[in-house]
Amino acid sequence: MKALQLDIKKGVIENPKPTINRSTFVCPVCDEKNLVREALINHVRSKHKKAQAVCPICKCQPWGDPNFITHLYGHLIKRHKFDYETIVDYNKDEDEVLNMVLTESAKN
Numbered sequence: 001m002k003a004l005q006l007d008i009k010k011g012v013i014e015n016p017k018p019t020i021n022r023s024t025f026v027c028p029v030c031d032e033k034n035l036v037r038e039a040l041i042n043h044v045r046s047k048h049k050k051a052q053a054v055c056p057i058c059k060c061q062p063w064g065d066p067n068f069i070t071h072l073y074g075h076l077i078k079r080h081k082f083d084y085e086t087i088v089d090y091n092k093d094e095d096e097v098l099n100m101v102l103t104e105s106a107k108n
Contacts, residue, residue: 022057022061022084022090023085025040027040027043027044027047027048029044029047029072030047036083037080044072044076048072051073052071054068055072055080057079057080058079
């Protein structure tokens with residue numbers, strides 16, 4: 001029994017990093033929740049096409065400015081044509097990504 005308790009304690013993370021939800025978003029105009037990227041775009045197109053607001057997708061990115069107000073619908077259709085999770089590796093810093101890109105481009 002004591003051996004099992006020791007194994008369980010080894011698996012506990014004492015200071016876990018907070019996780020950031022970059023998969024679902026809240027409409028910044030009406031506070032509708034749990035919108036994936038495509039649903040957010042459709043929601044804004046149908047209900048808030050002329051609204052000015054902070055983009056909730058940009059806001060949760062490491063490079064996002066939580067105070068930058070933009071024409072939301074125009075911004076969404078121009079800047080968010082894909083889900084960042086399929087492109088961005090949040091576990092690598094900017095220098096690591098740059099080195100990886102340069103290495104890959106030199107292969108061609």
